[in-house]
Amino acid sequence: MQVSIGLINYGEYLVFQKREKPPYKHYFGLIGGKIEEGEGPDRALIREIKEESGLNVEEMSYRGDLYEVLIKDDGATGVQLSIYSALVSGKVQANKTEGEIHLVHPDKLSVLKDEFIPTDWMITKHLIKNKKSIFKINIVYIVEKNGKYEVIFNKS
Numbered sequence: 316m317q318v319s320i321g322l323i324n325y326g327e328y329l330v331f332q333k334r335e336k337p338p339y340k341h342y343f344g345l346i347g348g349k350i351e352e353g354e355g356p357d358r359a360l361i362r363e364i365k366e367e368s369g370l371n372v373e374e375m376s377y378r379g380d381l382y383e384v385l386i387k388d389d390g391a392t393g394v395q396l397s398i399y400s401a402l403v404s405g406k407v408q409a410n411k412t413e414g415e416i417h418l419v420h421p422d423k424l425s426v427l428k429d430e431f432i433p434t435d436w437m438i439t440k441h442l443i444k445n446k447k448s449i450f451k452i453n454i455v456y457i458v459e460k461n462g463k464y465e466v467i468f469n470k471s
Contacts, residue, residue, distance in 0.1 A: 316392075319360035320347030320435070321375070321399040322442045323368070328418040329439070330368060330403065334432075335414040338385055338392075339464065343417065344432040345439065347396075356397035364401065368416050369408030375401040378442060379450030383434050386458045386467075396434070398450050400442055433457050433466045 323330035323346055331343045348363040350356055361372045378398045385392050409416040419427065421443055428436060434455050441450055456468040 317350040317356070317395045317397070318347055319350055319356040319363065319397045319399065320345040320438070321360050321364065321401045322378075322439055323364065323370070324400070324402050325370065325404075325407075325418060328420055329424070330370070330407075331417050331419055332367060332409075332414040333417060333430075335412065338387075338459070339432045341430075342432045342464070343427055343430050344435040346416075348413075350397070357399065360397075360399050360401070364403060367410045367413045368403075369406060369410075370403040371405045373402045373404050375399050377449075381434070381438070381450060381452055382454045384454070384456045385464075386456060388459075396438075398438055398442075433464050437466070437469070 330346060332346050333343050334340055346364055346367050347360055350359040357375060364370055364372055376399060378400055381396045381398060383394045383396060407416050438450060452469050454470050455466060457464050458467050
């Protein structure tokens with residue numbers, strides 16, 4: 316499966332979604348979603364940002380790709396992530412089916428670490444620290460145990 320995700324800048328805040336669907340239900344993550352047939356990853360992210368938050372993309376930059384493998388008791392699934400950063404405008408109008416939208420000041424981000432999807436946390440921290448660089452990690456393995464998620468391996 317192919318997915319586009321983005322670190323979304325809304326003024327002085329970052330925009331995250333607290334997921335309502337598995338996997339990662341009730342965890343904070345980057346906004347994004349599946350790339351539909353005939354759609355490029357950039358167009359998919361623009362669509363997903365609008366659908367999930369009501370916000371309009373003003374600027375967007377490609378930041379890299381990553382392959383995530385989620386290992387659960389019933390098997391493993393892999394997702395190809397296309398990663399972007401974006402500046403948005405408009406009024407937040409959350410799609411409650413997907414999850415609640417949260418605006419978080421970067422200075423307050425660290426208190427949410429344990430509530431974040433591990434891969435999204437790594438991406439977020441990298442993109443905040445390295446404003447212009449491409450994301451360098453190629454593959455991440457995450458294991459789920461008792462509803463908690465842990466990175467067991469990542470390789471650049």
